[in-house]
Amino acid sequence: MLTSTQQHQEFLDDSEPSLQLVHGVDIAFRDNAVLAIGAAGYVSVRVAGIAAFLTMKGIALHDRSPRRPKDAYDIHYGLEQYPDGIPAIVTEFKRFQGDELVRESLGKMAALFRDEEDEGPRMVADVEEIVGDYRATRKLAVYTRVSEFIATVAADQK
Numbered sequence: 001m002l003t004s005t006q007q008h009q010e011f012l013d014d015s016e017p018s019l020q021l022v023h024g025v026d027i028a029f030r031d032n033a034v035l036a037i038g039a040a041g042y043v044s045v046r047v048a049g050i051a052a053f054l055t056m057k058g059i060a061l062h063d064r065s066p067r068r069p070k071d072a073y074d075i076h077y078g079l080e081q082y083p084d085g086i087p088a089i090v091t092e093f094k095r096f097q098g099d100e101l102v103r104e105s106l107g108k109m110a111a112l113f114r115d116e117e118d119e120g121p122r123m124v125a126d127v128e129e130i131v132g133d134y135r136a137t138r139k140l141a142v143y144t145r146v147s148e149f150i151a152t153v154a155a156d157q158k
Helices: 005-011 025-029 050-063 069-081 085-096 100-112 119-127 133-157
Strands: 032-037 043-048
Touching: 025 050, 025 100, 043 050, 050 069, 050 085, 050 100, 069 085, 069 119, 069 133, 085 100, 085 133, 100 119, 100 133, 119 133
Parallel strands: none
Antiparallel strands: 032 043
């Protein structure tokens, strides 16, 4: 079970054998929704919102050792596929203005997406197994989208 230090202290005891305290998970307890799944919707699952997802992914991408290219891909995919795009994501982040975890995550993302040749865009192209001329174009698109997101949310965080 993934949890945060704060949630662990408030709600859990140390007897849970599969307990994993993960830095950054606190935001998922503040940004989530219960969604029905399955054809009949008999099962409900609590799912992290886009702000929590991207915040946790930014921290994980930077802090995991070894780094996992899928984290960079997940960030870009979320930005690329979210309904109504980056403007809608920025709206979701407004609820977390001044949040320390968001600031930390944006800084860590920015450190890996400084330009199209940086580690973040390269990892996305690697996951997508892109080679040849299209690789440079894709890395530029990834860098552009992620840097636009970071700059827009960071401007709102001040």
